[in-house]
Amino acid sequence: MNEDKFIQVNNLEKTYENGYQAIKSVTFSVKKGDLVCLLGPSGCGKTTTLNMIAGLLNPTGGDIIVNGKSLLNVAPKDRNIGYVFQNYALYPHMTVLQNVMFPMTVGKNKKPKDEAERIAKKFMKLTHIEELADQKPGNLSGGQQQRVSIARALVQEPQILLMDEPLSNLDARLRLKIREEIRNLVKEVGITTLFVTHDQEEALSIGDKIILFHNGVIQQDDKGQDLYLEPNNQFVANFIGNPVIDNFDVKVANDQIVGSDFEIPVAKLNSSKFRSKLADGDYTLSIRPENLKLADEGELSEVIDDIELIGRERVLKFNHAGISQRALIDLEQEVKRGDKVKFKMNLDRIYLFKPDGERIY
Numbered sequence: 026m027n028e029d030k031f032i033q034v035n036n037l038e039k040t041y042e043n044g045y046q047a048i049k050s051v052t053f054s055v056k057k058g059d060l061v062c063l064l065g066p067s068g069c070g071k072t073t074t075l076n077m078i079a080g081l082l083n084p085t086g087g088d089i090i091v092n093g094k095s096l097l098n099v100a101p102k103d104r105n106i107g108y109v110f111q112n113y114a115l116y117p118h119m120t121v122l123q124n125v126m127f128p129m130t131v132g133k134n135k136k137p138k139d140e141a142e143r144i145a146k147k148f149m150k151l152t153h154i155e156e157l158a159d160q161k162p163g164n165l166s167g168g169q170q171q172r173v174s175i176a177r178a179l180v181q182e183p184q185i186l187l188m189d190e191p192l193s194n195l196d197a198r199l200r201l202k203i204r205e206e207i208r209n210l211v212k213e214v215g216i217t218t219l220f221v222t223h224d225q226e227e228a229l230s231i232g233d234k235i236i237l238f239h240n241g242v243i244q245q246d247d248k249g250q251d252l253y254l255e256p257n258n259q260f261v262a263n264f265i266g267n268p269v270i271d272n273f274d275v276k277v278a279n280d281q282i283v284g285s286d287f288e289i290p291v292a293k294l295n296s297s298k299f300r301s302k303l304a305d306g307d308y309t310l311s312i313r314p315e316n317l318k319l320a321d322e323g324e325l326s327e328v329i330d331d332i333e334l335i336g337r338e339r340v341l342k343f344n345h346a347g348i349s350q351r352a353l354i355d356l357e358q359e360v361k362r363g364d365k366v367k368f369k370m371n372l373d374r375i376y377l378f379k380p381d382g383e384r385i386y
């Protein structure tokens with residue numbers, strides 16, 4: 026078995042019975058022990074992919090191989106996969122201990138009671154719910170219920186763990202705490218995990234890598250930092266980053282990039298960063314707000330409309346050719362609403378996208 030391809034998804038497809046193609050030839054692999062996030066907007070196909078791996082849905086094409094073995098003809102209960110749902114799915118009439126022990130009291134994984142209890146307590150310790158053993162789920166907070174469902178998924182020592190938006194029912198502060206706990210836990214247990222989320226910040230903070238979906242197609246499969254710094258296309262550039270990336274309509278002609286009220290000679294760009302030849306035509310020039318610097322001379326002359334404080338930085342908002350844009354600056358720099366300023370673009374950090382989203386620079 027190749028540890029780099031512990032999970033191998035090959036040309037996976039799913040067309041629902043109504044003819045809707047939710048997954049279009051998706052291929053990716055996951056390294057043993059990694060925590061990989063499936064990220065994307067609502068409806069992009071994350072849950073469909075997870076459910077095919079779990080065996081809750083049948084693919085209409087392709088294959089899913091885990092630890093060198095295809096899962097396609099293996100019944101869901103025999104796949105040895107742990108699944109943590111968004112809504113916890115705990116048994117309300119059972120105590121926490123009974124819930125966590127449950128998978129070891131039925132079917133082929135049935136274990137003697139004292140052994141089941143010992144294993145349950147081991148995972149309850151890891152998920153910090155030992156003191157809740159005799160409580161019923163109805164008496165627990167959302168975060169505690171989620172810990173119970175994670176402990177219950179882990180007791181069978183599954184070969185992989187699937188988590189579908191496990192934090193979405195928690196408040197913002199608890200989400201931050203539990204996501205750290207989940208990352209520490211899966212690393213401690215060493216279990217290969219697929220984690221579905223629509224929250225880019227969550228994915229960037231916990232994923233060893235991120236697979237970004239849109240319309241049933243993988244847009245980029247990379248480390249978080251690479252999605253941020255080297256987006257494959259316009260969708261990735263727009264989806265990743267907070268505040269969002271600035272986009273300017275430009276035309277390339279006569280070796281100049283011409284926007285509304287600014288011009289950049291193509292010769293000033295870094296020739297090693299072109300992915301293909303820059304033909305004349307329409308493009309979007311994109312730049313992250315932190316790569317616009319206040320300067321005495323710069324490509325953009327703007328009036329600041331609004332200023333927003335976020336942590337140690339400030340977001341300056343301005344309107345360029347009818348579109349609201351942003352620059353991110355340090356707190357120390359003096360700027361007020363209504364000020365006329367100039368921004369210099371870091372030309373090593375701009376992107377040029379064709380109208381179909383393909384990245385050229």
Ligand SMILES: Nc1ncnc2c1ncn2[C@@H]1O[C@H](COP(=O)(O)OP(=O)(O)OP(=O)(O)O)[C@@H](O)[C@H]1O
Pocket residue numbers: 041042043045047065066067068069070071072073074223
């Ligand atoms: N049983 C079904 N029949 C037809 N279409 C479906 C069915 N289930 C899901 N879909 C469609 O397939 C697409 C992908 O759905 P999926 O649930 O995988 O998205 P998702 O990325 O997990 O989104 P969310 O975050 O909203 O759950 C959506 O457009 C959805 O409407």
